[in-house]
Amino acid sequence: MSVIVRIAGPLRQFMENKSEIEVTATKVEECLSMLESQFPQIKAQLRDEQGKLHRSVCVYVNGNDVRFLQQLATPLKAGDEVSIIPAFAGG
C-alpha cells in the first residue's frame, strides 16, 4: 500500500531536506515506523521515550487529524497522503 508522506519545518532536515517521500504502509503507525527506519534521526523528533507521538506534532491523513480518527491505528489505503506537521515556534 503505497502512501505519500509529507513533512514540514524542523523535520525536513532529518529527511534530507525532502518535502515528501513514498512509503508502503497499511496504518499510520506502520508509516511512521517505515519513515523512522529510513531516517533514524527523525524518531526523537516524532516520539517521546515511551514511543508516544509528541503533542507538539500533528499527523494528518488526507488533511484529517488522526487524533480524531483512530490515532496511530488509522488505516491507510493506496494513494493516501500522510502529513506530519510539528508546531513552528518561529516568528
Add this chain to the structure above:
Amino acid sequence: MISSKEQDKYQRQITISGFGIEGQQKLKNAKILVAGAGGLGAPVSLYLAAAGVGTIRIVDSDMVAISNLNRQILYTEADTGKRKASVAQERLHRANSDINVESVDTIISPENVLALAAGCDLIIDALDNYPTRYLMNKAALESNIPFVHAGVYALDGMITTIVPGKTACLRCIFPEPPLPITTPVLGVVPGIMGCLQALEAIKYLIGIGELVTGRMLLVDGFGTKFNEVRVQRNPQCLDCRMLW
C-alpha cells in the same frame, strides 16, 4: 469619517468589490494588537498601517540586533541597539500619518496580557515562542477576540485564524509546545506569512472573503507549494473547553 486625502490614499483598495468607503471606515475604526515586532510583526504592521487600520498596538520588549535584519524589515542597520517598540512606532507613523500607533515596550506576561488585548478587535500572533503564544491564545479566548496565528521555520510557514467559540484554538491544535530552539529562517517566509496575517485581519474587519478558519494553511517554501489540513476543536482542550 474618511477625509478626501484618505480617499485618495486608499483609492485603489476602496474600488475593490465589497470594500468601498464603508470598508475603509471599518478599518479606520479598528484597533489591532500586533504581538511581536519581529519577522512576522514587521510585515504585518507595515501592511496594516498602509491599509489604514486606525489603531495598531504593537508590543515587543527587545532591542534591534544585527541578526534581525535579514527579516525584520521595519529596521535598518542604524537601528541596531534601539528599542524595537519605539522604532516600530516611528516607522509605522512615517508610513501612514493618518493612523494611531501605540507601542508597548514590555514582556507579555500573565499579569499584563488581558490589558494588552483590551479594546482590540483582533490579535495578530507574531510571537517567536510557544509559552507566550499560549498566553496570547488564552487571552484572545477569554476576551472573545479573533486571533491570527502564524509560525515559521526555515522555508516553511503555517497560518490559521482562530475565532473563539467557533474554531479550534492554538492549544487544540498543538497541546504542548515544541522544544525551544533558535529557529533558522529566510526573511521571505515571515514576509509571506505576515502578509497573509494582514490579509486575514483586513478581510475579517471588512467582512469580505473567506478566512483560514477550521483549517491550517501550510506554505512549503522548499517545494513552492501551498497545502492545507483541517483543524478541529479538542473537547478536552485546557484553554478553550470553557467556551463550549
